[in-house]
Amino acid sequence: MQAKIKQHLQNQHRPLKEAIKDVVRIPSVIEEGGAGFTFGKGVDDALRTTLQIAERLGFQTKYGDEGYYGYAQIGQGQDLVAVLGHLDVVPAGELDTWNTAPFDPVERDGKIYGRGAQDDKGPTLAAMFAAKALMDAGVDFNRRLRFIFGTDEESLWRGVKRYLEREERPSMGFTPDSKFPLTYAEKGLLEFYLEGSNEGNLVLKGGNAFNAVPDSIVYGGERKDELAAKLEELGYDHERVDGGIKVLGKAAHASVAETGINAIARLCIALEATGLDSRVIRFVAQEVGEDPFATDIFGECADVPSGRLKLNVGKIDIGHKEQLSVDIRSPVTVPKEEIVEKLITVAREYGLAYREYDWIAPKYMPLDHSLIETLMKVYREVTRDTESEPESSGGATFARSIENCVAFGPILPGRSSVAHQPNEYVVLEDLYVAMEVYAYAIYELTR
Numbered sequence: 001m002q003a004k005i006k007q008h009l010q011n012q013h014r015p016l017k018e019a020i021k022d023v024v025r026i027p028s029v030i031e032e033g034g035a036g037f038t039f040g041k042g043v044d045d046a047l048r049t050t051l052q053i054a055e056r057l058g059f060q061t062k063y064g065d066e067g068y069y070g071y072a073q074i075g076q077g078q079d080l081v082a083v084l085g086h087l088d089v090v091p092a093g094e095l096d097t098w099n100t101a102p103f104d105p106v107e108r109d110g111k112i113y114g115r116g117a118q119d120d121k122g123p124t125l126a127a128m129f130a131a132k133a134l135m136d137a138g139v140d141f142n143r144r145l146r147f148i149f150g151t152d153e154e155s156l157w158r159g160v161k162r163y164l165e166r167e168e169r170p171s172m173g174f175t176p177d178s179k180f181p182l183t184y185a186e187k188g189l190l191e192f193y194l195e196g197s198n199e200g201n202l203v204l205k206g207g208n209a210f211n212a213v214p215d216s217i218v219y220g221g222e223r224k225d226e227l228a229a230k231l232e233e234l235g236y237d238h239e240r241v242d243g244g245i246k247v248l249g250k251a252a253h254a255s256v257a258e259t260g261i262n263a264i265a266r267l268c269i270a271l272e273a274t275g276l277d278s279r280v281i282r283f284v285a286q287e288v289g290e291d292p293f294a295t296d297i298f299g300e301c302a303d304v305p306s307g308r309l310k311l312n313v314g315k316i317d318i319g320h321k322e323q324l325s326v327d328i329r330s331p332v333t334v335p336k337e338e339i340v341e342k343l344i345t346v347a348r349e350y351g352l353a354y355r356e357y358d359w360i361a362p363k364y365m366p367l368d369h370s371l372i373e374t375l376m377k378v379y380r381e382v383t384r385d386t387e388s389e390p391e392s393s394g395g396a397t398f399a400r401s402i403e404n405c406v407a408f409g410p411i412l413p414g415r416s417s418v419a420h421q422p423n424e425y426v427v428l429e430d431l432y433v434a435m436e437v438y439a440y441a442i443y444e445l446t447r
Contacts, residue, residue, distance in 0.1 A: 005443075008133040009436055016129045016435070017112065017428065019053050023121045024105040024114035029091050030155050038067045039088065039159075043151050046087040046121070050149055053125070057132045059147070068162040070149045074131065075141025081445045082146050082173030083131075083438075084160070084398035084405070085124025086153035089116040090420050091208045093251065094216050097422035111425040119419035122426040123176035123410040123434065124149070130439035141446040146170065150398060153177075154209065156358055160401050170405070172371055172445060175398040176438065178407030179417065181379045184372060185305045185392035186400060186407065187255075188330035189360040190339065194352040195323045196279040206264055207315030210327040210357070211396075212420045213260030214314065215251035217267050220244030223276060230274045236266045251421045254312035254327040255394030257292035264313050265290050280322045283350045284313055294328075297346050298339065303331040305364060306392040309339070325357070329394035332362040363400040371404055371445075378440045379408075383433065388413045408441065410434035 023046055031040025038044070044067045051061045054072035061072045092102035092115050100106045105114035112122065128147050148170075151159035191210045206217030219227060220243045228245055231238045237248040247267040252260025268284035271277055277285070287296050294311040301309040308331070315325035330339050336359060344354045365372060367390060380386055397407040410431060411417055418424045 005133060005137045005139070005439060006436070008136045009130065009432070009439055011136070012129040012133050012435070013432055016125060017107065019125050019129070020112055020117065020122045020426070021105040021107070022053070023049055023087070023125065024112070024116050025103055027103045028088050028116065030088055030152065039151050043067070043088050047149055047151055050087055050125070054128060054147065057128065058135055065162055065166055067151060069151060069159045071146050071167070072128065073144060073146045074135065075144040075446060077141070077143040079143040080146055080168055080170045081143050081442070082148050082170035082402070082405070083127045083442070084148045084150065084173060084175040084401065085127065085177065086120050086150035086398065087124070088151055088154050089119070089121075090154050090212055093208050093212070093422060097215060099423055110428050112428065113423060113425045115424055117424055117426040118411070118417070119424065120153070120177045122431060126410065126431050126435040127176050127438040127442075130435045131442050133439055134443060139443060143446040145442060145446055153398065154211070157360065157401070160398055164401065170402055172404040173402065174375065174406055174408035174441065176408060176410050176434070177397045178393055178395055178409065179411035180383070180409045180413060180434070180437070181385070181388045182372060182375055182390040183393045183395070183397070183399070183407035184365050184367060184390045185332050186363040186396060187306050187332060187392070187394045188334070188336060188362040189358070189396040190328040190330060190336065191357040192326055192343070193323055193355045193357060194280065194283065194326060194347050195321060195355060196350070196352040198278065198318055198320060198322050200278055202276060202278050202318055204316060204318040207325065210314040210325050211254040211312070212314055213249065213252040213254060213257055213312055214263045215249045215260070215422070216246055217263045217316070218244045218246045219267060219271070221276065223274060226274050227270055227276065230270045234266070234270055234273070236270060253395070253417065253420045254314065255310065255329050255396070256417065257310045257312040262290065262313060264316050278318055278322055279350050279352055280316060280318065280324045283347065283352060284324070287346055288313060297342055301331060301334060303333040306332045306362070309334070310394055330362070332364045332392070360396050360400055365406060372406060374444050375406065375408055375441055378444055379437055382437045382440060383412070385413065409437060
């Protein structure tokens with residue numbers, strides 16, 4: 001049976017590649033109420049296209065509640081095993097930072113480039129095609145297997161929340177939206193605004209999302225020459241553009257903010273040093289700076305299971321009022337209230353008010369849990385990797401939404417996460433390995 005499954009997995013490589021391209025081609029960035037669709041036409045098109053692919057593979061499908069979610073199912077039995085993925089993506093950001101068009105997928109050098117190729121369209125489809133290989137090999141699913149497609153993961157999780165309100169809750173599962181071998185702890189995710197009145201003439205706007213380290217921001221106000229001199233003095237990369245000065249950073253996901261360079265933070269530091277400041281600029285320059293751990297605010301905030309707190313200033317908007325959009329990944333054992341209290345106290349000193357946007361509680365499963373033991377056994381048997389151990393993460397995956405669920409792949413040890421970055425890609429050979437892992441994981445979980 002093992003050799004038979006392996007052959008059927010190889011048969012799915014080409015159709016998987018084409019399916020990934022079809023779905024990556026759809027710009028499924030959330031548009032609130034856009035064109036009469038729940039999360040915009042792009043998200044709806046991605047959901048409908050994925051459901052059509054699932055139907056062609058032999059799954060029963062459902063387009064749920066005006067596009068809040070969808071699912072594809074196979075198998076029989078009382079228990080429900082789930083694979084949770086998402087089809088929405090973060091904005092592409094500055095197009096000139098891409099070597100290819102973000103929504104025109106390109107296959108080159110063993111990779112598929114495009115927004116969503118790694119996060120999370122490629123891995124979600126890989127898991128579904130893994131199940132198709134099992135179906136073709138004649139495997140009977142003794143439990144029902146359901147692929148749940150989220151539409152709002154990069155924002156407020158309204159899609160999966162609506163699913164859980166309206167549909168059957170799985171008894172166990174995994175989400176292919178992290179890295180191998182397995183993620184057993186996920187930090188708390190707090191997104192919030194810091195807001196205050198604008199009592200000056202400064203106007204500034206930049207950044208794309210709470211959870212994305214901004215890779216550039218343009219300043220178009222007064223005293224540009226002085227600002228450019230200060231940026232040069234500080235050693236911050238920048239360039240002259242039409243209408244102003246562009247400060248350059250390095251994109252990264254907020255969960256690994258320390259791997260990026262925050263362009264907003266650098267501009268705020270330079271603006272304040274030039275004498276062009278405001279409430280939010282002073283807050284960022286004096287309290288956060290380029291420290292992704294925000295040590296001046298929180299001290300050494302960390303725990304053993306999940307590591308240090310991380311903070312990302314994702315967006316800034318200074319107009320009729322001042323506003324920062326901030327993302328925090330908090331250690332699993334640190335109470336949310338403790339973090340919020342420190343934030344409010346410090347923000348008040350700058351005339352800024354705290355307003356919560358979203359909170360997702362942390363996730364923690366013990367390493368001796370049967371689900372973790374099963375998935376680790378499968379991963380090690382397929383990859384022959386006996387060295388890598390389960391890890392904690394600052395990422396927020398759908399594993400938090402149900403009990404007995406963990407983040408499982410698809411990024412192999414030693415490989416880079418390029419989620420939310422320009423030139424996002426998925427390595428096809430790695431994805432084929434992940435597909436094999438997913439096939440045997442699904443086999444074991446549906447016994």
